[in-house]
Amino acid sequence: MENFRKIVLWLIAVMMGTFLVECRDSVLHRVGGGRYSWAPHINFAEWSSHEQFYVGDWLYFGFDKHIYDVLEVNKTSYENCIDKNFIKNITQGGRDVFNLSNAKPYYFLSGRGHCSKGMKVAVYVRDYAAPPLGVAPFLVYNGFASTTNSRLIQLVMLATALAWAFL
Structure with missing residues (x-):
């Protein structure tokens, strides 16, 4: 069970890293x-x-x-x-x-x-x-929104993984 939790925590870290990277x-x-x-x-x-x-x-x-x-x-x-x-x-x-x-x-x-x-x-x-960290994650460039849908999906996946790992 301990190895399973380590794997889940590693996946969470990877997802958070992906979430913090600005896309355009x-x-x-x-x-x-x-x-x-x-x-x-x-x-x-x-x-x-x-x-x-x-x-x-x-x-x-x-x-x-x-x-x-x-x-x-x-x-x-x-x-x-x-x-x-x-x-x-x-x-x-x-x-x-x-x-x-x-x-x-x-x-x-x-x-x-x-x-x-x-x-x-x-x-x-x-x-x-990408803009420096600390800038709002849902920015608009040239009148087009950045990838807000993929960010929302990543956030939901992260929350689900956290809830599942610590229940």
Whole structure:
């Protein structure tokens, strides 16, 4: 019985460690702020300056694929609106998503002369750092609640394990 209680206490410690770790759900950022906003004459620099991008987030580009495209480019191509030798063409159907998988700057533009009309955006992606302990566990990031449901489940499991171990 003593070994059983040790195992239960070990499981409780593991669960508590998991409970204390802050998580963050991925966020879908609608580039430009709207459903079909990958278009000329939108201030993408202004839009991106009000967003926080973290590894694992997604960008959504909504546009007419017959007129525009979305190319991932390097910094020089971004600055000079060069649509040749791009890194990746992410254009699929005009409602395209792109995963921000690394902490680094990403640069996108639309070719066919649209970059010079302002159709380019730079996003600066960071690794997520949990807030210090002592901050409320149910925080909101970019308007999305953190994983409150999984935390509630963990708390219920912890309480059940404690009650079961000491009865």
